[in-house]
Amino acid sequence: MKQRIKQIVESRITEDGIIETGIKGVSLFRVTHSIPCAPAVYEPTVVVILSGKKEAILDGEHYIYDNSQYMCCTVSMPVEAGTPEASSETPLLGVYISLDTKVMTELAIEMESTTGAIKLPKSSSQPPGMSLANWDDPFSDALLRLLQLCENSADTAILGESRLREFYYAVLKGDAGISARRAFGIGNEIAKSIEYLTLNLSKNVTIDELASIVSMSRAVFHRKFKQATRMSPIQFMKSMRLNKAAMKIAAGMNVNEAAMAVGYVRSSQFSREFKRMFGQSPKQWSRSKDIIENIT
Missing domain, CATH: 1.10.10 (Arc Repressor Mutant, subunit A)
Structure with missing residues (x-):
């Protein structure tokens, strides 16, 4: 199935760069030269690598991933990212899928309220906002069905939203599901505080203000924030x-x-x-x- 996905992407993008697919938030990218890691801000997204390797650095920890794992970022994160190993012999080829907050929230809450839905673990720890996840069959199948739409503009227009929703559901059920459901579903206080913070970067936002917004004590907020981002709020x-x-x-x-x-x-x-x-x-x-x- 991965090979079929790779063939679809290769047929759509033949030069370096990034192109839109016609499905909202879904892009394809190709890189054939080394790009050193540089400052970037990851928004909620899934990045799928089909050939080559990609690197992201978060607070000193290196996340290097290829076609064995996909990267899932559920909150805005300041990282350094690049393609240090890309070359014409080993090109980087992949898919970038932005996570629509509204749709992800609807799905996460629906999962939590449906009988038999996967439950979040009863734990006080906050799952990381950026993680690497293994491909599973539902994820591969949903990604293939999504990208197959790119071969027909009418299919893309008519089925794009529903196939994207199916893909989101596969992410919520997969390896990155705990982090995604915590960010978009019930108990998403840290994600809300990060959204508030990123919208107010030019202001002097305090820890007490952030903790108050999400109705947490300063100490609990500080601990959960650091579990999710590896950094203190400051x-x-x-x-x-x-x-x-x-x-x-x-x-x-x-x-x-x-x-x-x-x-x-x-x-x-x-x-x-x-x-x-x-x-x-x-x-x-x-x-x-x-x-x-x-x-x-």
Whole structure:
């Protein structure tokens, strides 16, 4: 089944880059040269690799995955991502599937309220917001059925939403299901706090404010947040701000404008924290980076 999926993708994308499939949130990508890991922000998404390897770094931990596992990110995460091993001999080929929050939430709540639905474990621990998951038959079948639509525009228009919903359901039932159901279903306080935080990066949001929003004590919120993201809320906000700024600078934005856009008032503080995180000043970064957007 994987081979058939790979054949469909290969037939659709023959040059480096990323292309839309016609199904909302579903894209195909191909890379044949090495791209060093660089700051990025993963939104809720599933990334499927069909050939080659991809790498993401979260708070110092390396996630390297190929066609044996897919990556599932259930909340916005500041990472470094790239394709350091891609080449013309071993091209990176894959599928990027954005997770629609509304549909995922509907499915997760429906699963939790349906008799016999898979239950979340009775545990106080918070599952990670980014994980690698093994392919299973329902996942492979749902992905194949989804991508087969790309071969016919009428099928895509008529069946796209229902096949995408079927794929989401396979993710919720699979290896990454616990994290996905916790992020989109009942008990999704940490996901809500991350969404609030990412929407207010330019503001001085405090831990007490975030804990209050999701009706948790400061201590419990801090513990669960770190379980989900590997970072404290303060570390997470700083990483998210600096990653967003690095992406803006790489895309051509002025350094001072990028700093202000993510909430830094003093350029000296921004430059100091930027260099501490990335090993280069913002100006050095803007001169040295040649990043292919979206293939992260």
